[in-house]
Every structure is written in C-alpha cells, then in structure tokens.
Amino acid sequence: MRIDEFEFTKIAGAVLSALLLIFGTRTIIDMNVGHAPEKPGYTLPAPTATSGKGSGASAEAAPAAAETPDEAAKKVMALLPKANAENGKTIFNKCHACHVAEKGKKPTVGPNLWDVVNRKRASYPGFAYSDAMKAKGGDWSFEELAKFIHNPKAYIPGTKMMFAGLPTANDEADVIAYLATLADTPVPLPK
Ligand code: HEC
Structure with a gap:
C-alpha cells in the first residue's frame, strides 16, 4: 500500500x-540560566553537637559559648575528679588538626601540647605565639586550661587559636584529663 x-x-x-x-x-x-535562582537548591545542615565521637578537626559552634570563661571553668573543675581521659583522647582529635602532643615533636599550627599542664604559658620553644598569649603570663593550671579551651577568644582576645570550643563541659573536662596524661610524670587530677 x-x-x-x-x-x-x-x-x-x-x-x-x-x-x-x-x-x-x-x-x-x-536563556534563564544566567538568572540567580530565587532560593538556593539546598540548605546546609545545621552543625550538631557530637560528644567525643572524634569527628575530626571541625571547629563546631559551642552552644555553651555564651558562658563566661570563669563560669565554664567552675563546671569543668567540678567534673575533673571523675573525668575520662580515654574519652578525652578521642576528643583530642579535634585539637590534633593544629597540635601535636608527642614529646620532642616540632610544633605545627599550634604549639606542641606535650607536658602542657602546669607549663608556663607561651613557652614551647620554636613556636611563634601571639602577643596576646605572651602578654597574659602565668601557668597552664587545670583552671586556666578550662577557661581558655572553653572559648579561646573570649579568654585571651587576640589569640591565634581559631577554635570555637567544645560542645559540653564534660568534653572539656575529659580532654583536659587527657592532657594531664601527656607527661613523663602524669599530673594527678584534682580530688
Ligand atoms: C585551628 C587550630 C587549633 C585548634 C583546632 C586548636 N588549637 Fe590550641 N592553639 C592553636 C594556636 C595557633 C595556638 C597559639 C595561640 C597564640 O599564640 O595565641 C594554640 C594554643 C593552645 C594552648 C596554649 C599552649 C601554650 O604553649 O601556651 C593550649 C593549651 C591549646 N592551644 C589547647 C588546645 C586544645 C586542648 C584544643 C582542642 C580542644 C586546641 N587547642 C585546638 C591552634 C589550635
């Protein structure tokens, strides 16, 4: 057909x-490609608080950052006698991005934290501390560590340590308990 x-x-x-x-x-x-979309295609997920799960070096928002360093340190000092250095070792992964903590190792972004408990502030050889850190004086007692780690910039304005803090006082106490083990003679935790 x-x-x-x-x-x-x-x-x-x-x-x-x-x-x-x-x-x-x-x-x-x-033709429309050149135009900005009215809304972004996706929104970033809000940061969530992780408790010692070793999520790497992400400097996450600390919900308790509104607390003053003194208030925060009080909580940490109360928790320290029962703090868990093992858990603190995992939390230390967040610090590890900038700090080594083995005896004699060259400092990286931050000073080597071997033997930091009771060490004179800003005294690790070969590290260029900020003027603010050098000017502060004193030693890294447990309490001083707690005040600083909670919110470095609030406690020492002008510090070079770009770290937003840890999510909980428990994490702060645990990581400080771990720091106390990093010495030839570990520093006993307060009773
Ligand atoms: C983004 C990088 C970074 C991270 C993450 C970081 N720090 Fe630091 N830290 C620094 C720098 C840089 C300095 C030096 C600060 C200065 O000179 O002002 C410092 C200084 C310090 C000091 C003073 C030491 C000394 O020799 O006087 C302590 C203690 C400290 N950090 C503890 C910690 C702990 C504990 C953590 C994890 C909870 C941490 N830091 C996470 C960068 C970092």
Missing part, C-alpha cells in the same frame, strides 16, 4: 512541531 502523501505530510509536520517544542523549551531554559 502506498503511503498517502497527505498522511505523510501530517506525520512529518507532527514530528517537526514536537522537535520545535523540545528545542524551543530548552532554549527558554538556557
């Missing part, structure tokens, strides 16, 4: 209009 020429023209026309529709639509879409 011969294809009726009129039928053929109708089919060809239909195919052509379909193609036109497809390419026409694509052109309109392409």
Whole structure:
C-alpha cells in the first residue's frame, strides 16, 4: 500500500512541531540560566553537637559559648575528679588538626601540647605565639586550661587559636584529663 502523501505530510509536520517544542523549551531554559535562582537548591545542615565521637578537626559552634570563661571553668573543675581521659583522647582529635602532643615533636599550627599542664604559658620553644598569649603570663593550671579551651577568644582576645570550643563541659573536662596524661610524670587530677 502506498503511503498517502497527505498522511505523510501530517506525520512529518507532527514530528517537526514536537522537535520545535523540545528545542524551543530548552532554549527558554538556557536563556534563564544566567538568572540567580530565587532560593538556593539546598540548605546546609545545621552543625550538631557530637560528644567525643572524634569527628575530626571541625571547629563546631559551642552552644555553651555564651558562658563566661570563669563560669565554664567552675563546671569543668567540678567534673575533673571523675573525668575520662580515654574519652578525652578521642576528643583530642579535634585539637590534633593544629597540635601535636608527642614529646620532642616540632610544633605545627599550634604549639606542641606535650607536658602542657602546669607549663608556663607561651613557652614551647620554636613556636611563634601571639602577643596576646605572651602578654597574659602565668601557668597552664587545670583552671586556666578550662577557661581558655572553653572559648579561646573570649579568654585571651587576640589569640591565634581559631577554635570555637567544645560542645559540653564534660568534653572539656575529659580532654583536659587527657592532657594531664601527656607527661613523663602524669599530673594527678584534682580530688
Ligand atoms: C585551628 C587550630 C587549633 C585548634 C583546632 C586548636 N588549637 Fe590550641 N592553639 C592553636 C594556636 C595557633 C595556638 C597559639 C595561640 C597564640 O599564640 O595565641 C594554640 C594554643 C593552645 C594552648 C596554649 C599552649 C601554650 O604553649 O601556651 C593550649 C593549651 C591549646 N592551644 C589547647 C588546645 C586544645 C586542648 C584544643 C582542642 C580542644 C586546641 N587547642 C585546638 C591552634 C589550635
């Protein structure tokens, strides 16, 4: 049977209009590409507080950062006698991005934290401390560590330590208990 020429023209026309529709639509879409979308395609998830799960070096928002260093240190001092240095070792992963803590190792972004408990502030050889840290004076007692780690910038404005703090006082106490083990003679925790 011969294809009726009129039928053929109708089919060809239909195919052509379909193609036109497809390419026409694509052109309109392409023309819109330069415009900023009204809303971003996705929103970043809010940071969540992790408790010692070793989530790496992410400096996460500390919900308790509104507390003054003194208030925060009081809590940590109360928790220290029962603090868990094992858990503190995991939490220390967050510090590890900037600090080594093995005896004799060269400092990295921050000073080496071997033997830091009761060490004179800003005294690790070969590390260029900020003027603010050098000017503060004193030793890294447990209490001083607690005040600083809770919110470095609040306690020592001008410090080079870019760290937002840990999510809980428990984490702070545990990481300080771990620091106390990093010495030839570990420093006993307060009773
Ligand atoms: C983003 C990098 C960074 C992270 C993360 C970080 N620090 Fe620091 N830290 C520094 C720097 C830089 C300094 C030097 C600060 C200065 O000179 O003002 C410092 C200084 C210190 C000091 C003073 C030491 C000394 O020799 O006087 C202590 C203690 C300390 N950090 C503990 C910690 C602990 C504990 C953590 C984890 C909870 C931590 N830091 C996380 C960068 C960091």
